[in-house]
Every structure is written in C-alpha cells, then in structure tokens.
Amino acid sequence: MNSYDVAVIGSGPGGYVAAIRCAQLGMKTAIIEKYSTLGGTCLNVGCIPSKALLDSSHHYEDAIKHFEEHGIDISGEVKVNLEKMIARKQSVVDQTTGGIDFLMKKNKIDVYEGLGSFKDATHILIKGEKEEEIEAKNTIIATGSKPSSLPFINIDKERVITSTEALKLKEVPKHLIVIGGGVIGLELGQVYKRLGAEVSVVEYADRILPTMDAGVSKELNKVLKKQKFKINASHKVKSVERVGDDVIVKADNKKGEEVEFKGDYCLVSVGRRPYTDGLNAEAAGVKINDRGQVEVNDHLQTSASNIYAIGDVIKGAMLAHKAEEEGVFVAETLAGQKPHIDYNLIPGVVYTWPEVAAVGKTEAQLKEAGVEYKVGQFPMRALGRSRASMDLDGFVKVLADKTTDEILGVHMVGARAADMIAEAVVAMEYRASAEDVSRMSHAHPTFTEAIKEAALAATDDRALHV
Structure with missing residues (x-):
C-alpha cells in the first residue's frame, strides 16, 4: 500500500492547485480523480469551454454586425459551422487538461483514476479499473459541485x-x-x-x-x-x-x-450543489450539513482533524479562483505557515459581453450594515478607448467609506471588466482610498481609465471627463 503525506480527492482548480502547492512544500502527494481527464468541472465542462464558445460566438457576431462599420467588407454569406466551433472548444479543453497532466508529472504527484472513498480517516479506497487502497496522513476533499435542478424537472439531456x-x-x-x-x-x-x-x-x-x-x-x-x-x-x-x-x-x-x-x-x-456522492465521509468522521456541504472551521478543517475541504463542496461562492486560494491555504497550513484568505476580496465575474465584475460590498450590503458610504460612477461611453472599439455600454462604480474614503466595493459592467477588476482587488487588499486610486496614472487610452474616473467621482465628485 502506498503512503502519502497528503491525498487530494478531486482534480478541479482547487484540488490540482492544492496538490501542486503541497508538492512544492515537500509533501509526498497523491491526487484522485474519477474521470479520465484532470481539471474538474471548470476545465472540462465549465469555465474554459464556456469561454471558448463565448469567444467564438463573439467573433461571429462581430463579423455579421460590426465589421462593415469598421470598414471590413466580407463578400458572401457568413455562416456558423457549429460542429467546428464545438470541436475548437474541445481542443482548448484538451490542451488545458493536458497541461494539468504535465504539472502533475513535473511536481511528482501520483495520479489515481477512480472514485475515491474513505475507508477510515487515514485510508482511501479507489475504485477504477482496479480497486486500490492508499494511506494518507492528511486528506483534502475537493470534490466540487454538480448542476442543481428543480424537483419536478426531468433533465433528459437532449431537450x-x-x-x-x-x-x-x-x-x-x-x-x-x-x-x-x-x-x-x-x-x-x-x-x-x-x-x-x-x-x-x-x-x-x-x-x-x-x-x-x-x-x-x-x-x-x-x-x-x-x-x-x-x-x-x-x-x-x-x-x-x-x-x-x-x-x-x-x-x-x-x-x-x-x-x-x-x-x-x-x-x-x-445553480449548483456540492458533490459528495460516493465519498463515504461518515467513515472518516467527516460531517456534512443539511445543505450537502462539508462542514469546516476557519482553517478549512473538517470534523476529522487530519481532513480538510475546499472549493464548491464547502460554504461560500462557487468560484474556481476561490477554490484555488483555499487549496493553497490548506497546503501552507499543513506546512506550518500562516496563510490568510479575505473572502470579501474574491472577485466575481460574468463573461457576457459586456462583461460584469465586482469585488467587495454592494450598496445593499452597506446599507444593511449601517455603513455610511459615497458613490463614484463613470460611464464607459465617456472613454476614448470605448469609442474606438465601439464598446460603449456599462460603467464603473466605486463605493467608498464616507469618513475615511477607504474603498469598500467596486462594481463594473463593460468591455474587459473581467481583467480590470484585478486593479480593484489590489487596491482593496492594501486598503486604498478612492483618492489613492484617483491619483495613480492610468495609461491613455484604456478601459481602466474608467476606474480612475469613478474614484475621482467618489472623491469630491471631480471626475474629469463627464
């Protein structure tokens, strides 16, 4: 029987990142995945393939609606080849999951294919082509989530x-x-x-x-x-x-x-529901609450002291990057370090076009908490960069403490909002004020100038370009 310092059950972004960080910190690590490819929902049937299709469909829409205005004349009919579009999506998935295989080999992480279930708190059964058993001093549950439904709906997977x-x-x-x-x-x-x-x-x-x-x-x-x-x-x-x-x-x-x-x-x-089917958590003394979530404390430790849980299977937003942060957090905790996660500063993104992104508190949350705040908002259509690319919809909104000017929340709709939100996360991580951001030089012309302008608007209502 193979023995490990850490076994990770589930190879989504939380699981594989946790495994890599454990290996980097010198722990002998195994990862268990019931499907034939690594990467979990995100890489196989979630974040990555959906973004591939969003990008392909965006190109098509630009061709039929916007190319002419840009002075690009396409002669003949522009048609969708859905089969080819889906095939390209799959090639992106294959490249990405293949990259995880490489990272496992590079970091000398043993990969087991099969359903992992607890025999007890330190032994895991793996049912794949053959049945195996491994011993793990510590285990990280990273089994993710599955799509939810409504009780009266029969999902036939066809229509x-x-x-x-x-x-x-x-x-x-x-x-x-x-x-x-x-x-x-x-x-x-x-x-x-x-x-x-x-x-x-x-x-x-x-x-x-x-x-x-x-x-x-x-x-x-x-x-x-x-x-x-x-x-x-x-x-x-x-x-x-x-x-x-x-x-x-x-x-x-x-x-x-x-x-x-x-x-x-x-x-x-x-929505989605935590996935613990077949885990046999009770055999390891791991408690699952009535919402199907694995219960954890502030250290992401379950009711079994040597078993941790991360990602969609525990409380909080079901986001790949949240799971990654938690994976690193647990690995570093096991190594005796003192990591931290500020859940208030985990951004949320919607990859429609225009994109939507946010971090920190909403106006409703600030009102509910009785926090006095001020608002600075700037429309994307007032930017030269937005006019150049014809992406005029949306705005950036900065919420700041009325007394201290500390930024409490940033909310945006617009082109490249998914990338722009990182600036707000950095600012809030270092407890910047709206004035701090308003005094930083932003390259011109860029979409991020909207963040500076919204910060100016929150600072004595002095946006420059409206």
Whole structure:
C-alpha cells in the first residue's frame, strides 16, 4: 500500500492547485480523480469551454454586425459551422487538461483514476479499473459541485439540458428557454443568441444576477434587452414538459398569472450543489450539513482533524479562483505557515459581453450594515478607448467609506471588466482610498481609465471627463 503525506480527492482548480502547492512544500502527494481527464468541472465542462464558445460566438457576431462599420467588407454569406466551433472548444479543453497532466508529472504527484472513498480517516479506497487502497496522513476533499435542478424537472439531456449538454449541442436552438438568470444561464444564453437562437430567460428573483449589486443588474438587463433577450423576472417555474421536440415551461408571474413558454431546448441553470456522492465521509468522521456541504472551521478543517475541504463542496461562492486560494491555504497550513484568505476580496465575474465584475460590498450590503458610504460612477461611453472599439455600454462604480474614503466595493459592467477588476482587488487588499486610486496614472487610452474616473467621482465628485 502506498503512503502519502497528503491525498487530494478531486482534480478541479482547487484540488490540482492544492496538490501542486503541497508538492512544492515537500509533501509526498497523491491526487484522485474519477474521470479520465484532470481539471474538474471548470476545465472540462465549465469555465474554459464556456469561454471558448463565448469567444467564438463573439467573433461571429462581430463579423455579421460590426465589421462593415469598421470598414471590413466580407463578400458572401457568413455562416456558423457549429460542429467546428464545438470541436475548437474541445481542443482548448484538451490542451488545458493536458497541461494539468504535465504539472502533475513535473511536481511528482501520483495520479489515481477512480472514485475515491474513505475507508477510515487515514485510508482511501479507489475504485477504477482496479480497486486500490492508499494511506494518507492528511486528506483534502475537493470534490466540487454538480448542476442543481428543480424537483419536478426531468433533465433528459437532449431537450431539457444542463450547462454540460449546452456546451456540445449539435444544432443552434430556434428558441432556447433558460431557467435561471444567473451567471451560467446568461453566458450560455448569449452564446446561442449570437448564433441565431431566440432566448427567453425565466428568473425567480425580481432581477437577473440577483446576488450582485442592483445597479450592475439593471445595466446588464438593459444591454441584454437591446440584444433582443427576452427577460422574465419574478417568474416562478412550476412545470417543464417535453412534447416531442418541443419543451413547454409554465410559470407564475408576480401577479400570480400563469405564463407559458414554448421552445425547442430548455437550459436548467438554477445553480449548483456540492458533490459528495460516493465519498463515504461518515467513515472518516467527516460531517456534512443539511445543505450537502462539508462542514469546516476557519482553517478549512473538517470534523476529522487530519481532513480538510475546499472549493464548491464547502460554504461560500462557487468560484474556481476561490477554490484555488483555499487549496493553497490548506497546503501552507499543513506546512506550518500562516496563510490568510479575505473572502470579501474574491472577485466575481460574468463573461457576457459586456462583461460584469465586482469585488467587495454592494450598496445593499452597506446599507444593511449601517455603513455610511459615497458613490463614484463613470460611464464607459465617456472613454476614448470605448469609442474606438465601439464598446460603449456599462460603467464603473466605486463605493467608498464616507469618513475615511477607504474603498469598500467596486462594481463594473463593460468591455474587459473581467481583467480590470484585478486593479480593484489590489487596491482593496492594501486598503486604498478612492483618492489613492484617483491619483495613480492610468495609461491613455484604456478601459481602466474608467476606474480612475469613478474614484475621482467618489472623491469630491471631480471626475474629469463627464
């Protein structure tokens, strides 16, 4: 039987990063993955493939809608080859997962393919082509999450689908009904909207992106409506029925009236649930709460002192970069270091176009906490860079403490917001004031000038370009 200092169950961004950091710190490390490729949901059926399709569909949309205005004349019909688009997406996935294989070899991490389950707190059974058992002084549970559904929905994976199936459709839907106006639904909805589908979003809350700042939600709602999305907020879905090649969704609107949606595909994107199936956690003394999450303390330690858990399987936002930070945190804790994570400073991103990104507190959260704050907001359309690229939608909003001027939250909608949010994270990590950021030189012309201008607006309302 092979013995290890650390065994990691699950090879998503949290798991494989935890394994690498453990190996870097001199621990003999193993990683266990039940699928044939490493990388978990994110690399195989999540972040990476969805961004590949978003980029491909964006190119297509630019070609049919914007090239002429840029002085690019395309003669002949511009057509979508969905099969080739999906194949390119898969090649991106294959390259990325192959890169994880390389990193495991480079860091001398033993990889086991099979379902890992606890025999007890220090022994793990691995059921793959053969059954093996390993011993681990410490274990990190990084088993991630799976798409959630509603109890009355039968996901047949053909017409009623999850994000996994939406990444490999054989045809562009005529009418895609998206249940859930969160990140996954809006991103994949935009992919197929660009390719020619009619898209109807049905959201239970009173707005899309209900967990983000209301201003951001309102702005993206406006932009998506301009893109001909049909957005139906405050709608409670009560039935989803497949009839031949059609899907009929019935929902009650906020007045209690029944509304019917008829499409040829229905994407169920109502969130994700922690995945611990087959883990046999109780054999190791690991507690799982009534929400299906592995319970952990502030050190990400479970009720079994030598077993830790990270990522989607524990509380908090289900984000790949959050899982990575937690993986490093546990590895360094095991090495006797004193790492830290500030969960308030983990950014959230929506990769629609325009992109949406945020870090820190929303206005609603500050109001609820009784914090007095000031707001600086700057429209993207006032930037020279935005006019040059024809990306005029969106804004940057800076929330700062009314007394100290410390930045408490940054929320943005716009081109490259996913990349720009890092500036806000750095500023807030070092507890910068709005004035600090407003006095930093930002290259011109760039999208990031909007951050400087919003910081100026928060500092005595002195934005320069509005």
